[in-house]
Amino acid sequence: MFAELFAVMAPVIAGATLGFTWIRRGLDYPVAFVTKLVFNIGTPALVLASLSGADIDASSFGRTMLATALVLISMGALAFVLAKLLRRDWRVLLAPTMYPNTGNMGLPVVLYAFGESGFAFGITVMVTVSLFQFTLGTMLASRGNPLKSLVKTPTVYAIVISMALLLTDTELPLWLDNSVDLISGFTVPLMLITLGVSLASIQVKNLRSGIGFSLLRIPLAALTAWGIGTWLALPPAALAILVLQMSMPVAVFNYLFAQKAQREPAYVASLVFCSTLLSLIYLPILLAILM
Template structure:
């Protein structure tokens, strides 16, 4: 299992490593331009390409989405206590607390562990996290009018269109599907390379703090997801997927939001880095317990 999990995580480590060594070798990297490109073009295309063709019934989608929304909200509330514990600004920690990497890491792990039956629930959790991240997350990271920022966030519209297509079992026209599939291809690599660029300037004290944050967040997320699933009486498979997805490492997008808002992006990068490395150890244990 560790070999298969490493195969999922190897591209993450390779992409970040490329960015790390790129700037260490003295080459320039336009972080602001890349961030704008990823947010305004790459991410909406990735959402449409990933979700528009997914097939899921409305009842399953709605109930699992509600559970995921409750977990995200409770983790947001818990971030105030964690911020006091770690002596950090809650505005820096609230996004990493709420938004795990349910997409490019969570979905492959779910598919490997639980097959197509579990993948449906994994997609639903990912949609919910993305919807929160690109509405509330975009507003919190805004340095201007948050409502104006929300209206001007293309990913919000991509999520809404994808949800409508999923629930009505409607496919994108071929020319649009091919276009968004092509344009989505640069998104994750650029996200990871940009993360590595920030990691090149990381400090040791942030590594210690990043490990401490992960050791607090992971069990808290697991317990919260399990409790919410119990209260909503989710099917056993949906409950396992919800717990697994909410225990994923901190999403790379949190770093991009921190970079855009200039809220300790190097520290947030350490949270992404440390939680991703720890996932090599705790995810196999969590999967072994579930399976």
């Protein structure tokens, strides 16, 4: 069992360590460019490549999206409770409580833990979280129009196309399938390297509060995901992946949104950093239960 768990975590640790070491050595890494590349090209290609040929029926896909949305809404409500317990502004804790790192860290873990068959569910959860984060998150971080942000998100169109293919039981033309599969290949490695780069760039000042928040959020997220997934009768693999994905550490993008809105970015940085470090301890335990 230990060898299997290590095989799952090793690629994640290796990729993040590579990015972390790269920055610590003073080498240049164009975070803005890579982020745009991953979210505008890599992620849509990954969604198409994973969902279009996935062995997942439309009902399971829809219920997984619904379950993810309900978990996010529930965690948003719990953010007000955590804000009172930790004596923080709810607007500071809302995003870190709602949005786990289902992309940079979640997808690689799901891929190596559950293989290609489970990866489609991991993509479904990640996509739903991204839609919430880049609409509601953008709205809270600025006065921008969330619908405008949604329309400009290529991943949305990839989801629509994938759902149409699932509902009609249609496959992509071979030339397009091969092209999308090739392009999507750079997405997960770049996500991991960028995660390491982001962690190396974050200045952490309050470790105690970051650890305290993580110890509260992680079990709440896991139990909420399990309860809602069971209620919606998700397939066993989808339920396990929903619990795993929603238990991921705080997403790095929460720090970027906090900086943009000027809502205690240093504190949010501590939440990202501490929860990511703690994940190296609790994720193997969670995987041992779920796998």
